[in-house]
Amino acid sequence: MRQTLIAGNWKMNLTVSETEEFFKNFKFRKKENVELLLCPPFTDIPITRFFLERTSVKWGAQDVYPSPKGAFTGEISPSMLKDLGCTYVICGHSERRQILGESDEFVGKKVQAVLKEGLTPILCVGETLEEREAEKTEKRISEEIGAAFSLLKKEEIEKIVIAYEPIWAIGSGRAATAEDAEKISFFIRHTVKEAAGKKAAESVRILYGGSVNADNIADFLKEKDIDGGLIGGASLKPESFLAIYKNA
Ligand code: PEP
Secondary structure (H helix, E strand, O other), X not given: OOOEEEEEEOOOOOOHHHHHHHHHOOOOOOOOOEEEEEEOOHHHHHHHHHHHOOOOOEEEEOOOOOOOOOOOOOXXXXXXXXXXXXXXXXXXXXXXXXXXXXXXXXXXXXXXXXXXXXXXXXXXXXXXXXXXXXXXXXXXXXXXXXXXXXXXXXXXXXXXXXXXXXXHHOOOOOOOOHHHHHHHHHHHHHHHHHHHOHHHHHHOEEEEEOOOOOOOHHHXXXXXXXXXXXXXXXXXXXXXXXXXXXXX
């Protein structure tokens, strides 16, 4: 039985003092069957840890550099994140792929490095509007997943989380339909099965991301292959994020 995961990605938002404000209003009733996760910017991780360490809510990072240490100015290693109590790391968000030019191979190395440190990668995959209109969604997702899986053992694949985030749906207020998101999530699960077998296909959690809110989360979670949501904009306010959690 896969546990539902509701993950917030703050992107480059909220200063440390704004994060303190956020947590002053972060009050919720725990749900046994839903895991809650926040991925703030690196600078907010220590204060996030301070507020969350005695709760059931987990915290993670939005990115990582795939080397244990060394001359990589400005970068953060998996062990640095582990030392801050992070348990999840988002890898290959489309903003990093598109704005910072991260390749499928580089993202694959991140996934591998995160697993090596005993953390859980959330591998983001998804198509642009042009790829969708050219019916290349499955091809694009196969490339993204294939580059990561080529570096992983079957036992490692079992542990990852995959977030299906159609790029045209991110921050646009135009979410995919639950049916479309399920179709691609089914395809992703099938791809996992082909690469790593039935056990992996049954254990890998697949999230949908792209304009998720409190009104549409339940529709996505009704689908057989969708195990949670990756939430950007609506995770920035405690009320909207917790409303999603409540409806999940
Ligand atoms: C995201 O950035 O991963 C995301 C899904 O953003 P939003 O929820 O704002 O569409």
